[in-house]
Amino acid sequence: MSDAAISLPARRAGTAHPQLLPLAVRDLVLRFGETVVLDGLSLDLGPKGCTMVMGPNGSGKTLLLKLLHGLMQPTSGRIDWAGQAPRAVTHRQALVFQKPVLLRRSVAANIDFVLKARGRDVARRAALLDHVGLAHKADQPARLLSGGEAQRLALARALATDPEVLFLDEPTASLDPASVLAIERIVSDARARGVRIVFVSHDLGQARRMADDVLFLHGGRVAEHSAASDFFPEPRSEPARDYLSGRIVV
């Protein structure tokens, strides 16, 4: 599977696009009626690496990803992708959802759809499927794939757009260890090729393996944002300490 990674074109860097990173988020608030989901959240993301977004359910991780990706509008606050608004840069990013949304087509047709929609060369499909270990399933119906295979197809489809930023919303939830490993390899390869990764996960082991920095959310705020090398041995915030020690954090 990983042998084919070298056949993937490098991320399109140095094009006419202005820089996408660093990202600056300031005082982000998201309300649904009276319910405050994100409560004045601020953060900065540098140009490289993998940021693990962690925190208990309901802390706003998924919604934060959707806001950063431009799929939602905040109630107030500012999201600044190096001077550009989220909606203006959605096409330079990709998001893999926790439950992959696969088209009612073959595996190959799912990739072709994205390549054609983005004006890319359909000949890239073979390399993409090879890269995620699905070349032998190209003609199979996508919706009959196993959970791990479906998620790898969703990743291949995301990579087909040549994203500069790849958002991953718990892509390995409910998957077996082999599938988790396969997906982590694909993500690591993307990071090595310069794709900025923002990865939501509840899996501490995965966070330790993948993270360059950890963004820990609690109650719609950033409880802690620090380098992985600092976060795991010495978390600064109370919720993060409780979370890492296995205590229930609500």
Place this chain on the structure above:
Amino acid sequence: MQSIGEAFGLAIALVLSGDADLIEIVALSLRVSLTATALACLIGLPLGALVAIGRFWGRDAVLIVMNALMGLPPVVVGLLVYLYLSRSGPLGFLGLLYTPTAMIIAQTILIAPIVAALSRQVLEDLHAEYAEQFRSLCLTRLQTVQALLWDARYSLLTVGLAGFGRAVAEVGAVIIVGGNIDHLTRVMTTAIALETSKGDLALALALGLILLVIALGVNAAVQSVRMTAARQAYV
């Protein structure tokens, strides 16, 4: 007037003999209704898709009108088309009244709202599943519509079937704009009505049997396609 048993016997003999008049009537029925269904799909499917993905002022009113038009009375459609195509009507110069083309127009008007309303529901459900992914991929409206229509193709077959069923079984509109002229605009339903009124139950029953067989055959074919698609999780 024949007894029912006698009429059935004569009807089956008529079908088996390959009666030329019978074949002509059946062929015209299929030509008119299939063409109307195809045209209604060309109009109704994109319309249904646009309403399914669109969020615009007055959308609820559009939905109400679309759904209400599903129940258009055929005789009213026939009358309106008649008024437009009659010699003194705005389209009278085309000389289409009492031709198969007029029948196709009437049936298209009758079933296009059915196709649009049913496809809107199918496509809206599918769009609810795909919408966030499509926005993430920054698809254009046209790309979204194309993708939805393709991915819902097997469900839309059933929508087309509903339209065809309505068209081929309809009598009110085609008798007004077609006139039930022998060898020109006589279709199965108008022939059944005429032969029944004349007391020739054999021909009426024969046509009725063929109508039922066509309905069953088309349904079976579509169901078979859908089942194959369902096995591949394409539905």
